[in-house]
Amino acid sequence: ENPNDFQALKMLGLAQVGTGNIDESIQSFEEAFVINPNDIDLLLQYASAIAANQDGMFYGKSKTLIEKALSLDPQSIQALYFAGIVSAHQSDLDGAIGYWQKALYLMPDNHPDRNIIEEALSTVLNLQVK
Structure with missing residues (x-):
């Protein structure tokens, strides 16, 4: 296979x-x-594309793809973010908190997506208090 085909298909x-x-x-x-x-x-x-066809929910193949990404790079901020979403969708709030706290720890303070993860974490922490 031509590696350019991969990039073209991805784009x-x-x-x-x-x-x-x-x-x-x-x-x-x-x-x-x-x-x-x-x-x-x-x-x-x-x-993400598969989840978009599942009302934004990550389960089945979309969940498996997230798990694979995280296994390939356990410090991928984006994979940690999505793993947190998967956990939250499964009502595993502790799991979601763990993934998002790790993502925030790995992120520079000025990372453009930092506020997205902080808001998700805050929402889940508020759910736990109730």
């Missing part, structure tokens, strides 16, 4: 997500996945 999938063509993006991501099943960014984008 096509991202463009299709951007235009709301989720089914087509899933197909493009699947084709890219066959070429390179260990690209963390692809795994997370692919999982």
